[in-house]
Amino acid sequence: MSIVKARSASLSAMSASSLKVALGGVFACVVSLAHGVPIPMQGTWTTTLLPRDLNADGTADAYYDTTLNITWLANAMGTLGTVYDDALPGNGESTWTAAKTWAASLDLYGVTGWRLPRFLGSGPGPSEVSHMHCVTLGNRTPGSCNSGPPPWNFVNSGPFQNLNNNWVWLDEEDPSSGPPPHAWAFAGDAVSAYHTSEVITADFSAWAVRDGDVPLPAIPEPGTWALMALGIAGLAAARFKGRT
Numbered sequence: 081m082s083i084v085k086a087r088s089a090s091l092s093a094m095s096a097s098s099l100k101v102a103l104g105g106v107f108a109c110v111v112s113l114a115h116g117v118p119i120p121m122q123g124t125w126t127t128t129l130l131p132r133d134l135n136a137d138g139t140a141d142a143y144y145d146t147t148l149n150i151t152w153l154a155n156a157m158g159t160l161g162t163v164y165d166d167a168l169p170g171n172g173e174s175t176w177t178a179a180k181t182w183a184a185s186l187d188l189y190g191v192t193g194w195r196l197p198r199f200l201g202s203g204p205g206p207s208e209v210s211h212m213h214c215v216t217l218g219n220r221t222p223g224s225c226n227s228g229p230p231p232w233n234f235v236n237s238g239p240f241q242n243l244n245n246n247w248v249w250l251d252e253e254d255p256s257s258g259p260p261p262h263a264w265a266f267a268g269d270a271v272s273a274y275h276t277s278e279v280i281t282a283d284f285s286a287w288a289v290r291d292g293d294v295p296l297p298a299i300p301e302p303g304t305w306a307l308m309a310l311g312i313a314g315l316a317a318a319r320f321k322g323r324t
């Protein structure tokens with residue numbers, strides 16, 4: 081029984097991969113090996129995404145999306161190098177269940193509350209990922225948004241790391257498909273639709289988002305610094321007095 085299940089899961093995963101190639105064509109298949117690059121003049125990202133450096137090391141760990149009022153993880157392949165990189169290990173992609181578990185357990189310098197991206201309305205219309213892909217980063221699709229010739233997918237990756245041309249899991253399961261269970265995935269190179277229902281054992285990217293802006297470390301205002309300095313000076317003076 082378990083062998084039959086495993087075979088069926090791997091066949092389903094294979095059919096999803098084959099579908100990618102079939103839908104995207106040979107050109108998209110070649111492009112899918114490459115990571116995107118920042119293209120400043122394409123999309124709105126240079127003005128609508130605000131960097132969030134959570135550990136104050138000079139590198140942004142997340143980006144607040146001022147249009148959607150959500151925060152995106154800077155690393156678009158967050159499960160890379162973690163135990164959640166299952167199915168084919170080491171490729172930075174995960175099964176839907178592992179992706180969901182990873183996002184829910186993510187603690188980024190004390191910031192929690194992460195999840196997978198969702199549809200903006202009732203599915204399978206535009207999603208947070210399709211908005212990022214098409215509007216914020218201005219990338220083309222075969223027929224859903226910014227229609228045009230290839231290359232499609234995340235040619236412009238904006239400020240994000242590891243934003244390649246693979247498909248991205250959404251948060252929503254698709255109870256109308258299966259068995260086996262299916263969930264929705266973003267597919268920027270799909271000819272007929274922006275999103276596709278896939279068996280949950282397929283290996284796709286997990287990209288964590290979070291509602292609203294992240295809480296930033298409180299930086300005392302100049303007046304607060306002055307008060308603190310006065311307080312410390314006062315304490316020192318009191319100690320000095322106590323000694324004499």
Ligand SMILES: [Ca+2]
Pocket residue numbers: 133134135136137138139140141
């Ligand atoms: Ca940082």
Ligand SMILES: [Ca+2]
Pocket residue numbers: 165166167168169170171172173174175283
């Ligand atoms: Ca994997």
